[in-house]
Structure formats: structure tokens, C-alpha cells
Amino acid sequence: MDLCRRMLLIRHFEESLIGLHDQGRFEGHYHVYIGQEATAVPALSCLGQKDFLFTTHRNHGHLLARGADPGKLFAEILGRKDGYNHGKGGTFHVAAAELGFLHTSGIVAGIIPLAVGAAYAAKARKSDQITVCLIGDGALEEGAAPESFNIASLWKLPVLFLCENNGKYGAGRAAGAAQSATMAVYPLTDLPVAYKIPARQIDGTDAGAVHAAFSEAVAKIRQGEGAQFIETQTVRWPGSETNWPAVPAPTDVSLAWDVSAVPERAREWYRSSDPVLIFIRELVEKGAATKTEIAEIDKSARQAIEQAARFALASPFPGLDEALKDVFAPR
Amino acid sequence: MRELAYYEAKLEALSEIMADERVHLMGGSFLSLSPRRTLFQKIVQRYPERVVSPPISELGFCGLAIGAAMAGLRPVVDLSTGSFIYEAWPQVVNEAANAFYMSGGQTRAPVVFHILHGIRGQGAAQHSHSPQAMLWNCPGLEIVLPSSPKDVKGLLKSAVESPNPTIFVDHVQLFEIRGPVPEGDLVIPFGQAEVKRQGKDVTVIATSLEVQRSLNVADQLAREGIQVEVVDPRTVAPLDFATLLASVEKTGRVVIVDQCHKSCGIAAELAARIAEEGFDKLKAPIRRVTAPDVPIPFSPPLEEFVTPTEPRIIEAIRSVLR
Numbered sequence: 110m111d112l113c114r115r116m117l118l119i120r121h122f123e124e125s126l127i128g129l130h131d132q133g134r135f136e137g138h139y140h141v142y143i144g145q146e147a148t149a150v151p152a153l154s155c156l157g158q159k160d161f162l163f164t165t166h167r168n169h170g171h172l173l174a175r176g177a178d179p180g181k182l183f184a185e186i187l188g189r190k191d192g193y194n195h196g197k198g199g200t201f202h203v204a205a206a207e208l209g210f211l212h213t214s215g216i217v218a219g220i221i222p223l224a225v226g227a228a229y230a231a232k233a234r235k236s237d238q239i240t241v242c243l244i245g246d247g248a249l250e251e252g253a254a255p256e257s258f259n260i261a262s263l264w265k266l267p268v269l270f271l272c273e274n275n276g277k278y279g280a281g282r283a284a285g286a287a288q289s290a291t292m293a294v295y296p297l298t299d300l301p302v303a304y305k306i307p308a309r310q311i312d313g314t315d316a317g318a319v320h321a322a323f324s325e326a327v328a329k330i331r332q333g334e335g336a337q338f339i340e341t342q343t344v345r346w347p348g349s350e351t352n353w354p355a356v357p358a359p360t361d362v363s364l365a366w367d368v369s370a371v372p373e374r375a376r377e378w379y380r381s382s383d384p385v386l387i388f389i390r391e392l393v394e395k396g397a398a399t400k401t402e403i404a405e406i407d408k409s410a411r412q413a414i415e416q417a418a419r420f421a422l423a424s425p426f427p428g429l430d431e432a433l434k435d436v437f438a439p440r
Numbered sequence: 441m442r443e444l445a446y447y448e449a450k451l452e453a454l455s456e457i458m459a460d461e462r463v464h465l466m467g468g469s470f471l472s473l474s475p476r477r478t479l480f481q482k483i484v485q486r487y488p489e490r491v492v493s494p495p496i497s498e499l500g501f502c503g504l505a506i507g508a509a510m511a512g513l514r515p516v517v518d519l520s521t522g523s524f525i526y527e528a529w530p531q532v533v534n535e536a537a538n539a540f541y542m543s544g545g546q547t548r549a550p551v552v553f554h555i556l557h558g559i560r561g562q563g564a565a566q567h568s569h570s571p572q573a574m575l576w577n578c579p580g581l582e583i584v585l586p587s588s589p590k591d592v593k594g595l596l597k598s599a600v601e602s603p604n605p606t607i608f609v610d611h612v613q614l615f616e617i618r619g620p621v622p623e624g625d626l627v628i629p630f631g632q633a634e635v636k637r638q639g640k641d642v643t644v645i646a647t648s649l650e651v652q653r654s655l656n657v658a659d660q661l662a663r664e665g666i667q668v669e670v671v672d673p674r675t676v677a678p679l680d681f682a683t684l685l686a687s688v689e690k691t692g693r694v695v696i697v698d699q700c701h702k703s704c705g706i707a708a709e710l711a712a713r714i715a716e717e718g719f720d721k722l723k724a725p726i727r728r729v730t731a732p733d734v735p736i737p738f739s740p741p742l743e744e745f746v747t748p749t750e751p752r753i754i755e756a757i758r759s760v761l762r
Contacts, residue, residue: 219531227511230513436541
């Protein structure tokens with residue numbers, strides 16, 4: 110039930126964020142996590158308090174899955190004083206050290222060497238901390254990926270690469286055997302495997318499968334087996350088909366059983382590929398929750414997000430002196 | 441005071457920093473490929489677990505060092521030839537330099553990158569670079585340029601204690617220079633320029649190897665009665681501009697010497713600041729002695745022609761005294 114609440118929290122957060130952008134509350138490009146909720150929520154639930162995480166431009170879902178305060182997250186994205194980084198990071202760079210997120214990069218493969226480095230530090234200290242490197246499929250196209258796989262494998266470092274491939278059934282796949290028009294390696298797991306890193310591919314909309322795969326990988330890493338790689342596949346959310354995200358239909362748990370409220374062009378995704386609705390249907394079908402209970406969870410998640418957005422909108426912009434602060438850490 | 445060769449002082453610092461369990465050395469050319477390199481093996485043998493040899497993957501291992509620093513270690517990375525840092529550029533300038541700022545002061549990256557810069561003798565265009573000016577244009581990086589045995593020891597000790605990403609810019613032609621180094625612990629704080637020689641007629645601001653060349657020039661000109669003051673910033677980020685400006689105020693004439701290319705180099709920035717803040721103290725135009733805006737050529741006479749050599753420094757000093 111907690112997993113269900115967190116998935117709904119992410120969904121409502123992102124839909125609300127798109128609304129804030131449409132209202133002109135913040136400017137610039139941004140990336141939402143809709144359609145990948147059943148990856149981060151069960152995957153990150155397998156981690157311990159002291160583990161490290163590094164993520165990218167598509168970080169909102171990762172932070173919320175790890176228990177981030179949605180008010181501080183909204184505030185950061187809106188460039189406000191009460192944001193996680195005093196408004197100086199923004200959507201691309203939300204870091205929250207208290208949750209283990211040391212550094213978040215807007216360069217697709219930027220964090221891969223860093224995550225390998227945090228794993229190196231943990232191993233050097235003989236701690237059982239592991240590091241999770243949260244990347245998208247595009248990150249494998251940059252040179253930092255193979256260089257880091259090589260070192261992580263050679264030095265048997267405790268790092269788990271989670272590659273979220275949200276391009277299943279993408280254009281390149283449909284046309285031929287390639288992942289896309291920009292990646293010759295297919296399946297993507299061939300790349301880490303070439304560097305002797307055990308890798309597997311799983312369905313990122315199947316929360317149970319994600320949880321099982323991550324529990325196993327985390328255990329292997331803690332036992333000293335070295336780096337592991339997991340690719341999760343999800344079907345791209347139809348709201349991201351435009352240059353800017355646009356919500357085809359606001360998520361309501363009733364969509365789990367009836368998608369007639371969704372415009373025709375987006376209906377199939379909500380019917381068969383929406384990981385949140387799939388999870389809700391499973392909970393009800395297994396008898397783990399009633400439809401009424403689910404509706405209650407949804408209501409409380411929705412309220413939490415509304416409250417968080419109000420908090421962020423009430424937060425002032427940082428004082429101008431903030432622009433000149435924290436270039437260097439004090440000795 | 442005892443006298444040490446530059447390479448001995450550097451080796452002593454490398455050995456002493458290993459007392460801190462958080463320090464890991466990555467790469468093995470801290471003493472370059474010079475005949476002195478074998479001395480580094482003593483450190484490797486003493487700390488085999490904390491001296492590692494990564495693959496030829498600058499982007500990968502520099503990023504690894506930054507991530508390890510974020511997670512609590514104090515890695516000191518040897519990139520050997522200065523231009524090799526370009527292979528790691530995205531990690532150094534876009535991840536390490538920005539980390540503390542864009543995390544709102546949460547994440548520190550106390551890593552040291554050691555590079556051997558400059559014109560070293562037949563390095564040609566790809567092995568003679570001085571990347572320090574480009575790096576100075578990346579807020580968040582500390583930049584250190586030792587020029588004497590005492591400084592290389594004290595500044596390296598200080599670099600390892602810094603909470604910020606630090607570029608340690610060394611020059612292989614300094615290695616055999618000898619000079620006084622105090623016994624025991626020696627830490628030289630960043631942001632403290634040193635007047636290496638007092639003089640009243642003209643200020644020469646120089647960095648790295650060019651400090652030694654400028655001191656030789658000062659000796660030569662002293663015989664003619666020209667008193668040259670040689671000022672070494674020692675670190676450009678942070679920069680002790682007050683000491684530089686005080687010297688310019690005293691002499692009213694200034695020559696700036698470094699091995700970066702002329703446009704947007706270290707000398708260019710120092711000249712701009714002196715013009716901005718000390719214009720009324722100047723009795724003559726500021727002169728720069730740098731590499732011209734051309735790649736460094738291989739052929740020995742051509743290489744010497746573009747190097748900031750002693751005759752070029754002397755010519756510049758004479759021109760501001762006219």
C-alpha cells in the first residue's frame with residue numbers, strides 16, 4: 110500500500126508540475142517521470158538508509174520514491190528559497206544529501222563515473238554501502254558509460270546501474286533491430302555484458318518483477334560480487350509525444366477500470382501500459398486492497414501534492430546575495 | 441635551513457599526505473617520466489591499496505575521483521601531461537566545479553587534479569598546453585601553481601586539505617631546482633602571494649616556471665642597477681590581488697609573465713584587473729610576456745621563439761622602464 114501511495118504521489122506531482130509550467134510559474138525545459146513509477150518506487154525500496162544515489166535530468170520520481178519532501182522539490186523547480194538547493198539547481202540538478210542523492214547532473218552520462226567513484230569510496234572504507242546510478246538509455250551513447258563500466262568491472266565496485274529505457278516500441282525499434290537511430294548496441298544489456306558486468310532486462314511496469322530483480326542485485330553487490338546492471342523497459346507516455354509534456358487526461362484511479370475519459374489517441378497507453386494503473390488493478394484483483402481504499406490513498410496523495418504546491422508558491426525567491434554564495438566550500 | 445631539490449620536496453609532500461587514510465593516489469606520473477619517477481615506487485610499495493593505476497580513461501577515472509571525493513575520500517589524481525585534462529573536461533569543469541554551488545552548498549568534491557603544464561621541450565602542440573587559464577574561467581575550481589621546492593611541498597599539503605576541487609599545476613622543468621624547505625610540517629594557505637624578490641623599479645608578476653626565469657632575470661639586471669621585484673601569486677583561484685596591487689603601487693611599472701597563450705591567459709586577466717583597479721598608479725603601459733596565439737611548434741628554434749624566455753622578459757622590462 111505504501112508503494113501504491115508513492116506511485117500516486119509521483120504521478121500527481123508530475124501532473125501538477127506540468128500545470129504549474131503551463132501557468133508560467135517556471136520557465137525552461139524539464140522532464141517528467143510519468144510512466145516509470147513502477148520502476149523507481151519498488152527498486153529504491155530495496156536500498157538502505159546509507160546507500161548513495163546519483164540521478165539525472167529525470168530525477169523527480171527518484172527523489173519522491175526515496176521519500177523526498179514534495180514541497181521542497183516543487184520549490185526547487187520553481188527556483189524558490191525553500192527548495193532543496195535554494196533554487197540554484199532547478200529541475201535538472203536536485204540534490205538531497207540527506208536522502209543519499211549527492212549530485213544530480215543534467216548531462217546524460219555525467220553521473221556514471223561519479224557513481225562508480227562513490228562505490229570506490231565505499232569499498233575503500235570497507236563499508237557495505239552500495240551506490241545506485243540512475244540513468245536513461247541515452248546515457249549509454251556517451252563515452253563516460255563504457256569507460257566507467259570498464260573500471261567498475263575491473264575493480265569489482267559495489268555499484269548498481271539502473272538504466273531506464275522509456276523508449277520501448279520507439280521508432281528505431283519498430284523499423285529494425287536497433288534500439289534507436291542513435292545506438293548500434295541492441296539489446297542495450299550487450300554493452301555492460303561486453304565489460305563482464307552481469308546484466309538483465311525487465312519489464313519496468315511490473316512492480317513485482319522490479320522488486321525481485323533489485324532485491325537480488327542488491328544482495329549480490331553487498332556480498333561483494335561487484336557491479337550489476339538492470340535495464341527496465343517502459344512504454345513512452347503519450348503526454349511526452351510533444352516537445353513539452355502535456356497531460357492527455359489527469360490520472361484518476363477510476364481509469365484503472367474505465368479509460369473512456371481518456372482521449373482516443375492516448376487511450377491504449379492508459380489501458381495497457383500505465384504502471385500505476387496496472388499496479389492498482391493487481392492490488393484489487395489479489396484482494397490486497399478495495400477500490401474504496403485505493404480511492405482514499407489517491408485522495409490523500411492528491412491533497413499532499415496540493416499542499417506541497419501551495420508551500421512552494423508561498424516560498425519567496427532567494428535574496429540576490431544567494432547568487433554569489435557557495436561557489437567554494439569554506440575550509 | 442636545509443636545502444632540497446624540487447622533486448625531493450614534492451616527494452616528501454606526497455609521502456606525508458598518505459598519512460591521511462582518506463587520501464588515494466590515482467595514476468603514477470607525479471614525478472613525470474623524468475629519471476626521478478622511480479622514486480615514486482617507494483610510495484606505491486608502502487601503500488599498495490591506496491595507489492591505483494587506472495586504465496587510459498581520463499573521463500572515467502577523473503569522474504571516479506570526483507564521486508569518491510563526494511563520498512568522503514580525498515583522491516589526488518595524476519593526469520600527467522596537462523592537456524590530458526581535456527579528455528576529462530566534462531567531469532572536471534561541468535560536474536566537479538559546479539557540485540557545491542548547484543547543490544546549494546550540500547555536496548563537496550575535495551579532489552586534487554595534478555597536471556604538468558607548459559612548454560617542456562619538443563612536446564609539440566598536443567603536449568605543451570597550459571590549461572590553467574581555461575580552468576580559471578570555471579568558477580568552483582581552485583588553481584595552484586607552485587614555483588619553488590618550499591611552495592610545492594606546502595601547497596600540495598594545503599591542496600589535500602582543501603574542501604574544493606583543486607587543480608595542481610606543476611612544470612617538469614622545475615624538478616631539479618634547489619631551494620630552502622623548512623623541516624617538519626609545512627602548509628602554505630591558498631590565496632597568499634609571495635614577493636620572491638624585493639625591488640623598487642619594476643614589478644614582474646610570474647607563475648610556475650616563469651617565476652624562476654624572472655628571478656634569474658632580476659639577478660642579471662641588478663648588475664646594471666635595475667631593481668626588479670618578483671611577485672608570485674602561487675594560487676590564482678583564490679587570488680591574492682592585494683599583494684600584486686601593492687607591488688604595482690610601489691614600482692608603477694609591471695610586466696606579467698606566464699606560459700598561457702596571450703589572449704584570455706593568466707596574464708590577460710591580471711593585466712585587466714591591474715588596469716581596472718590600479719590605473720592611476722601606472723607610469724607605463726602593462727606588458728605581457730606569454731606564448732603567442734599559436735599552437736606550440738615542435739622544431740627547437742621555433743619552440744624557443746614562442747617560449748617566454750629570459751631575453752624576452754628582459755626586453756619587456758626594458759620597454760616599461762623607458
